[in-house]
Amino acid sequence: MLKKDFVEKYYVKGEFASKAEAERKIAAFLECIEEVVLAGDEISFLGFGKFCVGERSARTGRNPQTGEEMEIPAKKVVKFKAGKSFNDKLNK
Template sequence: MTLTKADIVREVYLGHDGITKAQASEAVESFLNLAKSTLIGGDDLLLSGFGKFNVRDKRERKGRNPQTGSELMLAPRRVVTFSPSGILRDKVNNL
């Protein structure tokens, strides 16, 4: 089952007495906007106990169109990678 943004808002709302669903939604949106702006700016995002999101630059490289087989050059680009923390990795592997 996939965890959606709506599921996260619901869990924040249910887990914290005294806040409205609108406040829970605003808190989740604020965190996601901060995370996005950090990564767009090229900085890494570290969440202790969860993992680290890294922004990496990929060089131009040769590629191939799988339908036609023709070769082409793929443009340089930036990608976001995720490395789980040791704590998260251990918990996932010890289900």
């Protein structure tokens, strides 16, 4: 699903005055999540899930084109863990 498709679905479900309003609300929501995670905090939505920062350690990998070994540096990643009710709905 593309962003424009999601905006359309959100617009219909949320009964907003316009698609532009729905898109602004989505953008504000995502911006808030981004700010919290970039600050190193986690954000939990009870029943839905949790966004947090994780660490991926450095490791040795292979270039798929040449097969040559290469060092992959350590980095931070965003992790999402689905909540119980979300997982239950997914696995019905």
